[in-house]
Amino acid sequence: MPASSAPDTLRIALAQANPTVGDIRGNLEIAREMRAEAAFQGADLVLFSELFLAGYPPEDLVLKPAFQDACRAACEEFAAETGDGGPDVLIGLPWRDGADLTNAVAHLAGGKVQTVRHKVELPNYGVFDEKRLFTPGPLPGPIPVRGVRLGAPICEDLWTEEVVDCLVETGAEILLSPNGSPYWRGKAHLRQNVAAARVVESGLPLIYLNQVGGQDELVFDGASFGLQADGSLAFQMAAFDEQLVTVAWTRRDGVWRCLDGPMDVVEEDDAADYRACVLGLRDYVGKNGFPGVVLGLSGGVDSALCAAIAVDALGADKVHCVMLPYRYTSSESLADAAACAKALGVRYDTLPIEPAVLGLESALAGLFQGAARDVTEENLQSRARGALLMSISNKFGPMVVTTGNKSEMSVGYATLYGDMNGGFNPIKDLYKSQVFRLCRLRNAWRPTDALGPDGEVVPVNVIDKAPTAELRENQTDADSLPPYDELDAILIGLVDDEKRVADLIAAGHDEETVRRVERLLYLAEYKRRQAAPGVKVTARNFGRDRRYPIVNRFRDVG
Structure with missing residues (x-):
């Protein structure tokens, strides 16, 4: 559509929702309810988070053909409902095309799936192992939505320059990024810094939508936000809460700008x-x-x-x-x-x-x-x-x-x-x-x-x-362990930061204590393998992040 006939306002509803992995029908029902509310709010488009219909992360469940079929059927069913004249939809799901299975976002409008874009950058570190599940997609072009060209970099696609560069070169006007970004302390600031870098490079405004909710050991904190084309904060949604927020973007002098977004306070630390x-x-x-x-x-x-x-x-x-x-x-x-x-x-x-x-x-x-x-x-x-x-x-x-x-x-x-x-x-x-x-x-x-x-x-x-564990007379934890302030400082060095023993000693910790703690840390691996799952709040938790062998004779003797 020529720029002169394109609309000057686009109202985008952001579905910061809590899907459940494998509950395809339940996730579809959430999407229906949120689209209905988005229509009531006057939205032109409703954006859902990464792999929303499947739930994120689906892990090896996504490799089951029956699961892939069910996600695709739910997408087609939802697409048919967009013939009612209500908001368009951008929604995430696994997409099978021949031998390739991709992490995709589909544009639903006019009663059908209009187009699909595929995730290019597949994370393979920490809690992520998408390279063993998905095929990388081709570099994407923008999605035309009601006369506006929208780029849809999916989660990790924002963390490098290539995908956004391609979207800029092919005419994108606003970036809409659906995410499944798990929480750990300080993650909200890290996301905004990465997003700001893409905005500075591209000169385009950006919407970052994140899911919310718990999935096994991971917690997704929401905290979705938008950045103006100059890098300033356009809006900030709440953390740890489900929300549907419609934000209006208006184009003046060729620049899209959000004028009415919420500014929620996001808890820290x-x-x-x-x-x-x-x-x-x-x-x-x-x-x-x-x-x-x-x-x-x-x-x-x-x-x-x-x-x-x-x-x-x-x-x-x-x-x-x-x-x-x-x-x-x-x-x-x-x-x-x-x-x-x-x-x-x-x-x-x-x-x-x-x-x-x-x-x-x-x-x-x-x-x-x-x-x-x-x-x-x-x-x-x-x-x-x-x-x-x-x-x-x-x-x-x-x-x-x-x-x-x-x-x-x-x-x-x-x-x-x-x-x-x-x-x-x-x-x-x-x-x-x-x-x-x-x-x-x-x-x-x-x-x-x-x-x-x-x-x-x-x-x-x-x-x-x-x-005290009170397992014997007059017992305290200090009988068996260093004081917790000292112990925790050593453990943060060994576990969270993977520091050398020599680094901790140089920092002032007692050498005998550091070596004893390191020995206990390795010896306890067999216990941790049998421990219950629990909430991840640090950047390096036991289990999904830190995967050490049980049989392990290495000791840092330096």
């Missing part, structure tokens, strides 16, 4: 991590169909934070806390656990584990005769607790929440088939020092979408007292 933990647990429980959760409430800081997250995610009526005391459980722990449960308003039961522990010791007495008592007997306590929690789960259906932090899982300070039992761990990627910070934060701040109460939900004494 600890507040963002807390909201990610809440959303990750909420969606894991909800999307898997559990009626609620059960967890052991020990009177310690980790289980208290997990209980607060669970209540904020699900509501107090879906959270069951159980104190599982033994002879080493202090009266202080009993009081602290009860106070935490009361503050959160959850069901709270006490199940003494001594009969179970004595029964296990009795069963082993013949084999253990003459052997000194050691950590074996301590671990029987943890395993008895794990068995009781799993029994509650089996009988009544709630998922067991496991409560170990990243510091403990790094060095193996956890018991297989004991306190590691559970279906999901909301604090798996939080170091112990951050657990303390998030407890203090939650006592002073309640997220807007939290279902829990205002005010102090983690008793101050739980935060202030010395951490």
